[in-house]
Amino acid sequence: AQTVTQSQPEMSVQEAETVTLSCTYDTSESDYYLFWYKQPPSRQMILVIRQEAYKQQNATENRFSVNFQKAAKSFSLKISDSQLGDAAMYFCAYRSGGNQFYFGTGTSLTVIP
Amino acid sequence: GAVVSQHPSWVICKSGTSVKIECRSLDFQATTMFWYRQFPKQSLMLMATSNEGSKATYEQGVEKDKFLINHASLTLSTLTVTSAHPEDSSFYICSALLRAYGYTFGSGTRLTVV
Numbered sequence: 105a106q107t108v109t110q111s112q113p114e115m116s117v118q119e120a121e122t123v124t125l126s127c128t129y130d131t132s133e134s135d136y137y138l139f140w141y142k143q144p145p146s147r148q149m150i151l152v153i154r155q156e157a158y159k160q161q162n163a164t165e166n167r168f169s170v171n172f173q174k175a176a177k178s179f180s181l182k183i184s185d186s187q188l189g190d191a192a193m194y195f196c197a198y199r200s201g202g203n204q205f206y207f208g209t210g211t212s213l214t215v216i217p
Numbered sequence: 218g219a220v221v222s223q224h225p226s227w228v229i230c231k232s233g234t235s236v237k238i239e240c241r242s243l244d245f246q247a248t249t250m251f252w253y254r255q256f257p258k259q260s261l262m263l264m265a266t267s268n269e270g271s272k273a274t275y276e277q278g279v280e281k282d283k284f285l286i287n288h289a290s291l292t293l294s295t296l297t298v299t300s301a302h303p304e305d306s307s308f309y310i311c312s313a314l315l316r317a318y319g320y321t322f323g324s325g326t327r328l329t330v331v
Contacts, residue, residue, distance in 0.1 A: 139320075147255075147308060149322035195260060203314055205251065207260045 108198050110208035117186045118216050124171075125181045125211045127196030137199040138172065138179045143210075144192040152194070155179065183213075191215045219245045221313050223323025230301055230330055238296045238326045240311030246291035247313035251320070252284075255308040267294040301330040 107130045117123035129138070140152040155163045155172050163170050167187075171180045183190055196208040220243040230236050240250055248269045253261040265286050266274045273286035283305075285297040298305055311323040 147325045149310065203249065205263060205320060209260045
């Protein structure tokens with residue numbers, strides 16, 4: 105079974121600084137997708153970034169980028185120039201080739217003004 | 218962009234009654250929708266996968282007779298919590314599979330059973 109692990113329950117970052125959130129996963133599949141979702145206090149799930157496992161190039165979306173290490177089964181999220189609006193719960197997620205979706209336990213990010 | 222509308226956003230019901238939560242895809246057809254449950258400060262736990270025109274697939278440990286799922290059209294899936302009890306109080310979220318994007322989520326429903 106696939107599992108997604110986020111080892112950092114809480115993280116904090118100074119405004120304008122950079123923070124990296126960790127995520128590891130376990131799978132025997134070769135074809136899958138990885139995601140980072142943000143859940144602010146409103147609890148609406150917002151897609152931050154996604155990565156296809158077959159792509160070697162790390163995905164980037166403005167201030168958000170990932171470090172995808174397929175062999176190590178690691179998928180970390182880097183937030184650059186952190187803003188107050190980035191404060192939220194961040195969930196790493198794995199989608200299998202069969203469209204089953206697994207979430208990590210989440211990392212609560214605090215941005216310090 | 219693809220939007221999933223979920224309502225009600227908050228519902229309070231008496232113990233023993235049933236509550237229906239709706240999830241609609243507004244500008245696309247969703248052949249597959251998913252229902253999640255989230256306890257405070259915890260992750261989303263998949264409850265079931267809802268397929269249009271067929272029976273839902275429930276995750277292990279989820280009571281199918283208690284959490285009735287209907288996906289009668291390509292734009293609507295419903296979750297009915299039957300004979301609700303206080304332990305059913307939780308945050309329920311639906312999502313739809315978009316092949317180009319992954320998943321898009323509804324805004325969630327906070328259920329409080331008193």
